[in-house]
Amino acid sequence: MSLRADAVLFDKDGTLFEFGATWNAWGRDALRDLSGGDGDALLALAAASRFDLEREVFLPDSPIIAGTNREAAECLAGALPHLVADEVERYLMLAAAEAPLVEAAPLVALMARLDGLGLPLGVMTNDAEFAARAHLRAAGIEQAFRFIAGFDSGHGAKPDPAPLLAFARAVGMVPERIVMVGDSPHDLTAGRAAGMQTVAVLTGPIAAEVLAPHADVILPHIGHLPDWLGAA
Incomplete structure (x- = not known):
């Protein structure tokens, strides 16, 4: 099976979890x-x-x-x-860390499917790493990610591409074969600056017309990601 990418990096809020x-x-x-x-x-x-x-x-x-x-x-x-x-x-x-989480899609099943495709997964959020890990743990998916970084993890924060490139190094992939998935221009401009593919989702507060100039594709939510990757 030929996929569009070899690894996936997710934003957290508005992407893995519905923002509102x-x-x-x-x-x-x-x-x-x-x-x-x-x-x-x-x-x-x-x-x-x-x-x-x-x-x-x-x-x-x-x-x-x-x-x-x-x-x-x-x-x-x-x-x-x-x-x-x-x-x-x-x-x-x-x-x-105690926020009530609402998943943008059934996360355990989705991460299992992406892992089954052989895709290394990561999370890069401008939240604190402490809160990020608490949220991922509560959702039962912390172990699905090879890389989890917050703004305070030592790699910088979006829209700087540095933390995205840190993920690329961590998984040993070239940036152009990585997808950055996010709900804000910060996520997508960081992805573009890092040389990655960019996927926008509409589970955050930002309108599609604002995201479109920065995205290769806009999806309703991350549950549509496997189909876009070519795994259907």
């Missing part, structure tokens, strides 16, 4: 916690993070969506004078 179903409720609760019950503080945090309190959703231009955990902490700490970025970062890391 996983992170909107978490975001609401996190902002309320950080506000300490002060209504004005909550409004300031929501404005800084571009969170719609009425609809309880992160807006598509939220810096939280594709930013690193550190960038999110600095964004929120900058909204209120008493917040300290280091403390907010630790809070976000620990709180994120």
Whole structure:
């Protein structure tokens, strides 16, 4: 069987897990916690993070969506004078590890199928590695990945291609035979800069027309990936 690629690197949030179903409720609760019950503080945090309190959703231009955990902490700490970025970062890391996960597709079965095709798999997220591993473990798929990296794993963060190239080195594959799968321009521009194939999925908050210029193909969700790879 001839496949389009020899390895697959996934983003996490909005890709392996549906962004809205996983992170909107978490975001609401996190902002309320950080506000300490002060209504004005909550409004300031929501404005800084571009969170719609009425609809309880992160807006598509939220810096939280594709930013690193550190960038999110600095964004929120900058909204209120008493917040300290280091403390907010630790809070976000620990709180994120407990987020209610909604799979974008049945992950155990999908990873087993991709493994059965002989494809080395990896995850590169701008979340913290601690939270990433907690999420993958909770979903029963941590062992499916040869490479798991967060923004704090020493390889850098997207849209820098460096962490993607670290995956290529880890699995011994040339970048052009690797697929980067993600739901944001950060994921896809990093993939293009690394010389990888790029697959966009629509399980994040970013519209297809925004993703299209950066993607070789747009899929509804990662469950369609085997067919696109040519495994049907």
